[in-house]
Amino acid sequence: MWLWATAHAVDDLYQGLVPAAVPYFVLDRHYDYVAASGLTLAATLGSSLPQPLLGVAVDRLRIGWLPALGVAVAGIAIGLSGLAHAYPLVWTLILLSGLGVAAFHPAAGRAARESAGDSAAAMSIFAAGGSVGFFLAPVLATPALIAMGVAATVLFIPPAILIAFVLLRGHRRRKARPAAVAHRAGADRWRPFLVLTGIEVLRSTVFFGINTFIELYWIRQLKAPRGLAGVALACFLVGGVAGTLLGGRIADRFGLVRTVQLGGALAIPTLAALRFTPGTLTPLVFAALAGAALNLPFSVLVKLGQDYLPTRPGTAAGVTLGLAVSVGGLLAPLLGLVAQAHGPQGVLAVLCLIPIPALALGTLLPEPPKPL
Structure with missing residues:
Protein backbone atom coordinates (compact mmCIF):
# COMPACT_ATOMS: atom_id res chain seq x y z
CA MET A 1 0.00 0.00 0.00
CA TRP A 2 2.76 2.46 0.86
CA LEU A 3 4.55 1.86 -2.43
CA TRP A 4 1.36 2.58 -4.35
CA ASP A 12 -0.68 13.38 -8.90
CA LEU A 13 2.11 15.82 -8.11
CA TYR A 14 2.22 16.39 -11.88
CA GLN A 15 -1.54 16.73 -12.09
CA GLY A 16 -1.40 19.26 -9.25
CA LEU A 17 1.50 21.09 -10.87
CA VAL A 18 -0.81 22.30 -13.64
CA PRO A 19 -3.08 24.48 -11.44
CA ALA A 20 -0.04 25.54 -9.41
CA ALA A 21 1.70 26.78 -12.57
CA VAL A 22 -1.35 28.29 -14.30
CA PRO A 23 -1.21 31.62 -12.41
CA TYR A 24 2.42 32.03 -13.47
CA PHE A 25 1.55 31.40 -17.11
CA VAL A 26 -1.02 34.19 -16.63
CA LEU A 27 1.41 36.54 -14.91
CA ASP A 28 4.63 35.72 -16.82
CA ARG A 29 3.32 34.85 -20.29
CA HIS A 30 0.31 37.21 -20.15
CA TYR A 31 -2.26 34.52 -20.93
CA ASP A 32 -5.86 35.59 -20.38
CA TYR A 33 -8.27 33.59 -18.20
CA VAL A 34 -9.63 31.54 -21.09
CA ALA A 35 -6.14 30.59 -22.28
CA ALA A 36 -5.17 29.69 -18.72
CA SER A 37 -8.26 27.52 -18.35
CA GLY A 38 -7.33 25.90 -21.66
CA LEU A 39 -4.19 24.53 -20.02
CA THR A 40 -6.32 22.87 -17.36
CA LEU A 41 -8.52 21.58 -20.18
CA ALA A 42 -5.48 20.03 -21.91
CA ALA A 43 -4.45 18.21 -18.75
CA THR A 44 -7.94 16.89 -18.14
CA LEU A 45 -8.53 15.85 -21.75
CA GLY A 46 -5.39 13.75 -21.65
CA SER A 47 -6.16 12.21 -18.28
CA SER A 48 -9.89 11.60 -18.81
CA LEU A 49 -10.66 10.33 -22.30
CA PRO A 50 -8.35 7.25 -22.31
CA GLN A 51 -9.37 6.07 -18.83
CA PRO A 52 -12.22 3.66 -19.68
CA LEU A 53 -10.21 1.91 -22.42
CA LEU A 54 -7.16 1.67 -20.17
CA GLY A 55 -9.28 0.25 -17.37
CA VAL A 56 -10.66 -2.47 -19.66
CA ALA A 57 -7.14 -3.27 -20.85
CA VAL A 58 -5.89 -3.58 -17.28
CA ASP A 59 -8.72 -5.95 -16.33
CA ARG A 60 -8.08 -8.16 -19.35
CA LEU A 61 -4.31 -8.01 -19.79
CA ARG A 62 -2.94 -7.13 -16.34
CA ILE A 63 -0.28 -4.83 -17.84
CA GLY A 64 1.57 -4.12 -14.63
CA TRP A 65 4.27 -1.99 -16.25
CA LEU A 66 1.74 0.64 -17.31
CA PRO A 67 1.90 2.75 -14.11
CA ALA A 68 5.66 3.18 -14.49
CA LEU A 69 5.33 4.36 -18.06
CA GLY A 70 2.48 6.67 -17.15
CA VAL A 71 4.21 8.47 -14.31
CA ALA A 72 7.38 8.91 -16.41
CA VAL A 73 5.46 10.53 -19.28
CA ALA A 74 3.44 12.69 -16.87
CA GLY A 75 6.55 14.10 -15.21
CA ILE A 76 8.73 14.62 -18.26
CA ALA A 77 6.00 16.33 -20.30
CA ILE A 78 4.89 18.77 -17.60
CA GLY A 79 8.53 19.46 -16.79
CA LEU A 80 9.23 20.53 -20.36
CA SER A 81 6.06 22.65 -20.64
CA GLY A 82 7.60 25.53 -18.71
CA LEU A 83 10.50 25.70 -21.18
CA ALA A 84 8.21 26.03 -24.19
CA HIS A 85 7.09 29.48 -25.32
CA ALA A 86 4.51 28.88 -28.06
CA TYR A 87 1.07 28.33 -26.56
CA PRO A 88 0.24 25.33 -28.85
CA LEU A 89 3.40 23.55 -27.72
CA VAL A 90 2.72 24.26 -24.04
CA TRP A 91 -0.83 22.97 -24.51
CA THR A 92 0.40 19.79 -26.24
CA LEU A 93 2.97 19.01 -23.54
CA ILE A 94 0.36 19.41 -20.82
CA LEU A 95 -1.95 17.14 -22.82
CA LEU A 96 0.80 14.49 -22.94
CA SER A 97 1.30 14.84 -19.19
CA ALA A 107 -3.57 -0.54 -12.91
CA ALA A 108 -2.45 1.23 -9.74
CA GLY A 109 -6.02 1.34 -8.43
CA ARG A 110 -6.48 -2.37 -9.09
CA ASP A 118 -12.12 -4.76 2.09
CA SER A 119 -10.67 -2.00 4.29
CA ALA A 120 -11.72 1.54 3.36
CA ALA A 121 -9.07 2.89 5.73
CA ALA A 122 -6.35 0.97 3.88
CA MET A 123 -7.68 2.17 0.53
CA SER A 124 -7.66 5.71 1.89
CA ILE A 125 -3.87 5.47 2.28
CA PHE A 126 -3.55 4.92 -1.46
CA ALA A 127 -6.08 7.65 -2.26
CA ALA A 128 -4.41 10.03 0.18
CA PHE A 134 -1.71 17.68 -5.08
CA PHE A 135 -0.63 19.28 -1.80
CA LEU A 136 3.09 19.03 -2.52
CA ALA A 137 2.68 20.58 -5.96
CA PRO A 138 2.09 24.17 -4.76
CA VAL A 139 4.28 23.75 -1.68
CA LEU A 140 7.26 22.73 -3.80
CA ALA A 141 6.42 24.63 -6.96
CA THR A 142 5.40 28.05 -5.65
CA PRO A 143 8.85 29.09 -4.30
CA ALA A 144 10.54 27.79 -7.47
CA LEU A 145 7.97 29.47 -9.74
CA ILE A 146 8.34 32.77 -7.90
CA ALA A 147 12.13 32.61 -8.22
CA MET A 148 12.46 31.20 -11.75
CA GLY A 149 9.10 31.69 -13.44
CA VAL A 150 7.38 28.87 -15.32
CA ALA A 151 10.74 27.43 -16.43
CA ALA A 152 10.98 25.99 -12.90
CA THR A 153 8.75 23.10 -14.01
CA VAL A 154 11.84 21.36 -15.39
CA LEU A 155 13.02 20.79 -11.80
CA PHE A 156 10.22 18.24 -11.33
CA ILE A 157 11.33 15.72 -13.95
CA PRO A 158 13.68 13.60 -11.75
CA PRO A 159 11.01 12.23 -9.35
CA ALA A 160 9.11 10.79 -12.31
CA ILE A 161 12.14 8.89 -13.54
CA LEU A 162 12.97 7.60 -10.05
CA ILE A 163 9.50 6.33 -9.17
CA HIS A 171 6.31 -5.14 -10.93
CA ARG A 172 8.86 -7.89 -11.40
CA ARG A 173 8.49 -8.94 -7.75
CA ARG A 174 4.69 -8.86 -7.76
CA LYS A 175 4.46 -11.11 -10.82
CA ALA A 176 5.50 -14.04 -8.62
CA ARG A 177 2.84 -13.33 -5.95
CA PRO A 178 -0.86 -14.25 -6.19
CA ALA A 179 -3.40 -11.46 -5.94
CA ALA A 180 -5.34 -11.22 -2.67
CA VAL A 181 -8.59 -9.37 -3.05
CA ALA A 182 -11.93 -9.66 -1.28
CA HIS A 183 -14.54 -11.43 -3.39
CA ARG A 184 -18.08 -10.12 -3.57
CA ALA A 185 -21.32 -11.75 -4.49
CA GLY A 186 -23.48 -10.68 -7.37
CA ALA A 187 -23.00 -9.21 -10.80
CA ASP A 188 -21.73 -5.79 -11.72
CA ARG A 189 -24.20 -3.05 -10.75
CA TRP A 190 -23.94 -0.38 -13.41
CA ARG A 191 -26.82 1.86 -12.32
CA PRO A 192 -25.42 2.83 -8.90
CA PHE A 193 -21.97 2.99 -10.45
CA LEU A 194 -23.20 5.64 -12.91
CA VAL A 195 -24.79 7.60 -10.05
CA LEU A 196 -21.50 7.39 -8.16
CA THR A 197 -19.65 8.59 -11.27
CA GLY A 198 -21.94 11.62 -11.43
CA ILE A 199 -21.11 12.47 -7.81
CA GLU A 200 -17.39 12.21 -8.55
CA VAL A 201 -17.71 14.46 -11.60
CA LEU A 202 -19.44 17.15 -9.53
CA ARG A 203 -16.91 16.79 -6.72
CA SER A 204 -13.99 17.07 -9.11
CA THR A 205 -15.53 20.11 -10.81
CA VAL A 206 -15.38 21.97 -7.52
CA PHE A 207 -11.93 20.58 -6.74
CA PHE A 208 -10.41 21.62 -10.06
CA GLY A 209 -12.19 24.96 -9.97
CA ILE A 210 -10.70 25.86 -6.62
CA ASN A 211 -7.32 24.48 -7.64
CA THR A 212 -7.29 26.71 -10.70
CA PHE A 213 -8.68 29.94 -9.27
CA ILE A 214 -7.96 30.08 -5.53
CA GLU A 215 -4.52 31.66 -5.99
CA LEU A 216 -5.86 34.19 -8.47
CA TYR A 217 -8.70 34.93 -6.01
CA TRP A 218 -6.19 35.77 -3.29
CA ILE A 219 -4.01 37.82 -5.66
CA ARG A 220 -6.63 39.67 -7.72
CA GLN A 221 -9.61 39.95 -5.34
CA LEU A 222 -8.06 39.90 -1.87
CA LYS A 223 -4.92 41.82 -3.00
CA ALA A 224 -2.64 39.33 -1.22
CA PRO A 225 1.01 38.68 -2.21
CA ARG A 226 1.83 35.67 -4.39
CA GLY A 227 3.34 33.77 -1.49
CA LEU A 228 0.15 33.98 0.58
CA ALA A 229 -1.86 32.91 -2.46
CA GLY A 230 0.29 29.78 -2.62
CA VAL A 231 -0.40 29.21 1.08
CA ALA A 232 -4.15 29.36 0.35
CA LEU A 233 -3.87 26.62 -2.25
CA ALA A 234 -1.65 24.58 0.09
CA CYS A 235 -4.22 24.91 2.91
CA PHE A 236 -6.95 23.66 0.60
CA LEU A 237 -4.88 20.68 -0.48
CA VAL A 238 -3.55 19.70 2.95
CA GLY A 239 -7.15 19.77 4.14
CA GLY A 240 -7.85 17.38 1.29
CA VAL A 241 -5.18 14.96 2.54
CA ALA A 242 -6.71 14.97 6.02
CA GLY A 243 -10.20 14.55 4.61
CA THR A 244 -9.17 11.58 2.47
CA LEU A 245 -7.64 9.71 5.42
CA LEU A 246 -10.52 10.60 7.73
CA GLY A 247 -13.10 9.50 5.17
CA GLY A 248 -11.70 5.96 5.06
CA ARG A 249 -11.95 5.59 8.83
CA ILE A 250 -15.47 7.03 8.93
CA ALA A 251 -16.54 4.65 6.16
CA ASP A 252 -15.21 1.57 7.99
CA ARG A 253 -17.25 2.58 11.04
CA PHE A 254 -20.44 4.11 9.66
CA GLY A 255 -20.66 2.87 6.07
CA LEU A 256 -19.51 3.91 2.63
CA VAL A 257 -22.70 5.61 1.44
CA ARG A 258 -23.15 7.64 4.63
CA THR A 259 -19.61 8.95 4.25
CA VAL A 260 -20.30 10.09 0.69
CA GLN A 261 -23.45 11.86 1.87
CA LEU A 262 -21.61 13.49 4.78
CA GLY A 263 -18.95 14.89 2.46
CA GLY A 264 -21.58 16.49 0.24
CA ALA A 265 -23.40 18.00 3.21
CA LEU A 266 -20.23 19.53 4.69
CA ALA A 267 -18.95 20.90 1.39
CA ILE A 268 -21.78 23.43 0.99
CA PRO A 269 -21.21 25.55 4.14
CA THR A 270 -17.41 25.34 4.01
CA LEU A 271 -17.28 26.54 0.40
CA ALA A 272 -19.65 29.40 1.22
CA ALA A 273 -17.46 30.41 4.16
CA LEU A 274 -14.35 30.29 1.94
CA ARG A 275 -15.93 32.66 -0.57
CA PHE A 276 -17.69 35.13 1.71
CA THR A 277 -15.43 35.39 4.78
CA PRO A 278 -13.56 38.73 4.64
CA GLY A 279 -9.81 39.23 5.04
CA THR A 280 -6.82 37.34 3.72
CA LEU A 281 -5.92 35.14 6.72
CA THR A 282 -9.23 33.90 8.18
CA PRO A 283 -10.39 32.41 4.84
CA LEU A 284 -7.31 30.16 4.97
CA VAL A 285 -9.06 28.14 7.70
CA PHE A 286 -12.09 27.64 5.49
CA ALA A 287 -9.86 26.74 2.54
CA ALA A 288 -8.55 23.81 4.62
CA LEU A 289 -12.05 22.85 5.80
CA ALA A 290 -13.43 22.98 2.26
CA GLY A 291 -10.60 20.75 1.06
CA ALA A 292 -11.34 18.26 3.85
CA ALA A 293 -15.08 18.21 3.08
CA LEU A 304 -17.42 1.87 -3.63
CA GLY A 305 -16.98 1.93 -7.41
CA LEU A 323 -12.20 9.74 -15.86
CA ALA A 324 -14.67 11.15 -13.34
CA VAL A 325 -11.97 13.13 -11.55
CA SER A 326 -10.64 14.56 -14.78
CA VAL A 327 -13.99 15.33 -16.39
CA GLY A 328 -14.48 17.98 -13.75
CA GLY A 329 -11.56 19.81 -15.30
CA LEU A 330 -13.28 19.79 -18.68
CA LEU A 331 -15.56 22.50 -17.31
CA ALA A 332 -12.56 24.73 -16.57
CA PRO A 333 -13.04 26.82 -19.75
CA LEU A 334 -16.61 27.58 -18.66
CA LEU A 335 -15.28 28.66 -15.29
CA GLY A 336 -12.74 30.74 -17.18
CA LEU A 337 -15.58 32.56 -18.91
CA VAL A 338 -17.16 33.22 -15.51
CA ALA A 339 -13.82 34.60 -14.32
CA GLN A 340 -13.55 36.82 -17.41
CA ALA A 341 -16.93 38.35 -16.62
CA HIS A 342 -17.00 38.33 -12.81
CA GLY A 343 -13.44 37.63 -11.67
CA PRO A 344 -12.18 34.68 -9.60
CA GLN A 345 -14.64 35.61 -6.86
CA GLY A 346 -17.47 34.85 -9.28
CA VAL A 347 -16.05 31.38 -9.89
CA LEU A 348 -15.89 30.62 -6.17
CA ALA A 349 -19.49 31.77 -5.78
CA VAL A 350 -20.65 29.40 -8.54
CA LEU A 351 -18.71 26.52 -7.00
CA CYS A 352 -20.67 26.90 -3.75
CA LEU A 353 -23.78 25.59 -5.55
CA ILE A 354 -22.34 22.50 -7.24
CA PRO A 355 -22.33 20.18 -4.16
CA ILE A 356 -26.12 20.51 -3.90
CA GLY A 362 -25.92 10.56 -2.81
CA THR A 363 -29.39 9.62 -1.58
CA LEU A 364 -29.70 7.20 -4.54
CA LEU A 365 -26.65 5.11 -3.65
CA PRO A 366 -27.23 1.63 -2.12
CA GLU A 367 -24.75 0.04 0.25
CA PRO A 368 -22.71 -2.67 -1.53
CA PRO A 369 -23.09 -6.35 -0.58
CA LYS A 370 -20.85 -7.70 2.15
CA PRO A 371 -17.72 -9.65 1.06
CA LEU A 372 -17.96 -13.43 1.10
Missing part, protein backbone atom coordinates in the same frame (compact mmCIF):
# COMPACT_ATOMS: atom_id res chain seq x y z
CA ALA A 5 0.54 5.54 -2.12
CA THR A 6 3.98 7.02 -2.82
CA ALA A 7 3.66 6.39 -6.54
CA HIS A 8 0.19 7.95 -6.48
CA ALA A 9 1.65 11.00 -4.75
CA VAL A 10 4.32 11.43 -7.42
CA ASP A 11 1.84 10.90 -10.25
CA GLY A 98 -2.41 14.16 -18.74
CA LEU A 99 -2.08 11.03 -20.88
CA GLY A 100 0.66 9.84 -18.55
CA VAL A 101 -1.59 10.41 -15.56
CA ALA A 102 -4.30 8.40 -17.34
CA ALA A 103 -1.95 5.47 -17.86
CA PHE A 104 -1.14 5.28 -14.15
CA HIS A 105 -4.49 5.14 -12.39
CA PRO A 106 -6.36 1.98 -13.55
CA ALA A 111 -3.18 -3.29 -7.40
CA ALA A 112 -3.95 -1.06 -4.42
CA ARG A 113 -7.35 -2.71 -3.94
CA GLU A 114 -5.72 -6.14 -3.99
CA SER A 115 -3.49 -4.98 -1.17
CA ALA A 116 -6.24 -3.20 0.78
CA GLY A 117 -8.79 -6.02 0.69
CA GLY A 129 -1.19 9.57 -1.76
CA GLY A 130 -2.86 11.42 -4.62
CA SER A 131 -4.01 14.15 -2.24
CA VAL A 132 -0.47 14.46 -0.90
CA GLY A 133 0.78 14.89 -4.45
CA ALA A 164 9.12 4.76 -12.62
CA PHE A 165 12.28 2.74 -11.95
CA VAL A 166 10.99 1.67 -8.50
CA LEU A 167 7.63 0.64 -9.95
CA LEU A 168 9.26 -1.47 -12.65
CA ARG A 169 11.30 -3.32 -10.04
CA GLY A 170 8.20 -3.80 -7.90
CA LEU A 294 -14.57 17.73 -0.66
CA ASN A 295 -12.07 14.90 -0.14
CA LEU A 296 -13.91 13.13 2.68
CA PRO A 297 -15.63 10.79 0.17
CA PHE A 298 -12.67 10.48 -2.25
CA SER A 299 -11.22 7.10 -1.24
CA VAL A 300 -14.73 5.90 -0.43
CA LEU A 301 -15.90 6.61 -3.98
CA VAL A 302 -12.93 4.63 -5.34
CA LYS A 303 -13.66 1.62 -3.16
CA GLN A 306 -14.99 -1.31 -7.25
CA ASP A 307 -17.65 -2.83 -5.00
CA TYR A 308 -20.33 -1.98 -7.56
CA LEU A 309 -18.18 -3.51 -10.34
CA PRO A 310 -16.58 -6.50 -8.57
CA THR A 311 -15.48 -8.17 -11.82
CA ARG A 312 -13.94 -4.98 -13.25
CA PRO A 313 -11.77 -3.35 -10.54
CA GLY A 314 -9.41 -1.80 -13.08
CA THR A 315 -12.27 -0.27 -15.06
CA ALA A 316 -13.86 1.04 -11.87
CA ALA A 317 -10.58 2.59 -10.74
CA GLY A 318 -10.01 4.08 -14.17
CA VAL A 319 -13.34 5.88 -13.90
CA THR A 320 -13.36 6.91 -10.23
CA LEU A 321 -9.65 7.77 -10.02
CA GLY A 322 -9.26 9.01 -13.58
CA PRO A 357 -26.92 18.11 -6.79
CA ALA A 358 -24.08 15.84 -5.60
CA LEU A 359 -25.77 15.62 -2.21
CA ALA A 360 -29.07 14.75 -3.92
CA LEU A 361 -27.42 12.00 -5.98
